[in-house]
Amino acid sequence: MTTVNDTILLEDCEVHRGALLHFLDDPGNDPDPRQGSMAFIEDGLLITHQGKILATGPASEWLPRLPSGTAVTRWQDGLIVPGFIDTHVHMPQLGVMASYGTQLLDWLETYTFPHEARFSDVDWARTEASRFTDLLLRHGTTSALVFCTSHPQSVDSLFEAAEERSMGLTAGKVMMDRYAPDDLMDTARGSYNDSLALLEKWHRRGRQRYAITPRFAATSTPEQLALAGRLAQEHPDVMVQTHWAENTGEIDWIRELFPERSSYLDVYDHYGLLGDHTVLAHGIHINHGDRKRLAETGSRIAFCPTSNTFLGSGLFDFRNAREAGVTVGLASDVGGGTSLSMLTTMAEAYKVCRLRGQTMTPWQAFYLATLGNARVLHQDDQIGNFKPGKHADFVVLDQNASPLLEMKSAYTTTLMEALFNLMILGDDRAVAATIVAGNIRYQRSASSAPDTSSQPLTHKQGA
Known part of the structure; x- marks a missing residue:
């Protein structure tokens, strides 16, 4: 030596x-x-x-x-x-990429839910997990924060594939006990038990990390959200991931389902799901008060430009989020997103910023896709x-x-x-x-x- x-x-x-x-x-x-x-x-x-x-x-x-x-x-x-690091991507949605002609809620019902139901088959889950991890590597992505399905075997299959490739992924089982097909719904207590078992099995096993994963507020009962929040409080080093303020129809629906809460963000806040280990995908239709609360709690936003434009959801306000002190990551959001490539994602982020009269320099884009996203996931001591x-x-x-x-x-x-x-x-x-x-x-x-x-x-x- x-x-x-x-x-x-x-x-x-x-x-x-x-x-x-x-x-x-x-x-x-x-x-x-x-x-x-x-x-x-x-x-x-x-x-x-x-x-x-x-x-x-x-x-x-x-x-x-x-x-x-x-x-x-x-x-x-x-x-x-x-x-490259991706802060929001759906492993089971490869097959619904580039599906024509709907906005978020119809897209979920028409394309996403039927495809995710196939993951009840263990062999299918393993095949798709291998395909997904190989495609991440082909696109230069070595780490990611990933949604699986409501089936525990989808999580096992993904982590097994990641281990085989020495990758470090953060992922979780979707928690969803209402407003979904019967073959995808769990129960409030069952989702807590399944998530806890998966967390105990996989969190910090080698390079793997677990993420508590309620799909979004509409598809979880108050009981399920409360148990998800409890799990987050019991395991403060575990990431929390969900969707938030992506689509105006979604926001109206949340208002109807939770009339006692002052805002969509307040739903997650009330149930203990905000904090510096929380990544909220999208965050398009928000205000200064929302940004202030995000900064106070340390909660992060995953900016998903290709899905936001493809589904017609809206244009994320990158500059105002940064100026408010909100930590922002960059994400592909496949399958609503149209590419696993973080290079393509950078390009769309630049275009979204330009449409808002803003910009994103290549310095900032490459930082976000590497060290910035590592910081979002609290892994900048290991990667980035x-x-x-x-x-x-x-x-x-x-x-x-x-x-x-x-x-x-x-x-x-x-x-x-x-x-x-x-x-x-x-x-x-x-x-x-x-x-x-x-x-x-x-x-x-x-x-x-x-x-x-x-x-x-x-x-x-x-x-």
Whole structure:
């Protein structure tokens, strides 16, 4: 082994070479990122050991210091970024993506509920969980906050698939005891018992985390919401996920079902479901009072731009949420969302902001999809950037992956332009490889294979 600047480089460490970009803090949403918020190395080394980040630095400094015979995987023209994180996605809804012509409530009844009912079949659940995790990796997503169905086996199947791939997922069984088909409904007490059993089985088992998951206030009785809140109070380190203020018809329905509550948000507040471990998907039709209460409780919003536009739900007010001190994550929301790609999600977020007279810089977009979303999930001590000791989850992006990206690259002179090209024109084709816990779990094709060779101690940059 070799010790360099208090970092021990072991003979069996793994080394990846390419341009490195990661965020150390929120860069803000101005064209110039806040000082010290990001690190970019045009020709860098990412050094890992046993699935964790060991060190990063310029290739010119680190190559001569590697133990003799160390293999270096060189991603020619690749941009290496932390693995993408999705803060709201539905595993059982892959099959209802791109379903035509309805808004939220009709969409649930027409497409979603019939498809989710199939997850009573364990074999189907396992097949779809494998398909889902493989597709996440194909799109560069290494961690996510996931809705399963009301069937406990859907949760088991997803966590089993994640474990096989060394991924770290946070997921939960949907709690839903009214206004749903009989084959999807549980009971208030049954949902509590099932959720508790799954939590005790999976929460903090390796990289897996559990999430208490009432679908939304309309499909849970007051008793079920109260028990969900009780479970959250009993396990304060467990995430809570649900939907909120997505559609005006939904909001009117909640008002009818809970006339004693002052607002939709007050329903969740009353039942003990707000807090800094709570992620509320959507939050479109809200006011200053709602944002103030979110900031007070630390509750987070998952911004889901592709589903919000596809279902015609509305345009999220990103700027006002940030100015109110609300923590915001970025999410695909498949299957209402139309892509698992966080690059595509960034593009739609930019467009939503523009339609509101706002903007989202590529700095902010890439921060949200990595360290920002890790912070939403309270996992920024383990994932989100390349600090030593974190899981070696990262994505290699190909800036020439499509004809349009290749054409644009000829006119690109700055890192900001390169990132903007990727977020507006990129999709799963731009993912050359996805690495989880130091292992390549997806590689686009043989043509994207990296150059791997052993490097002597005297190897120099560009040799």
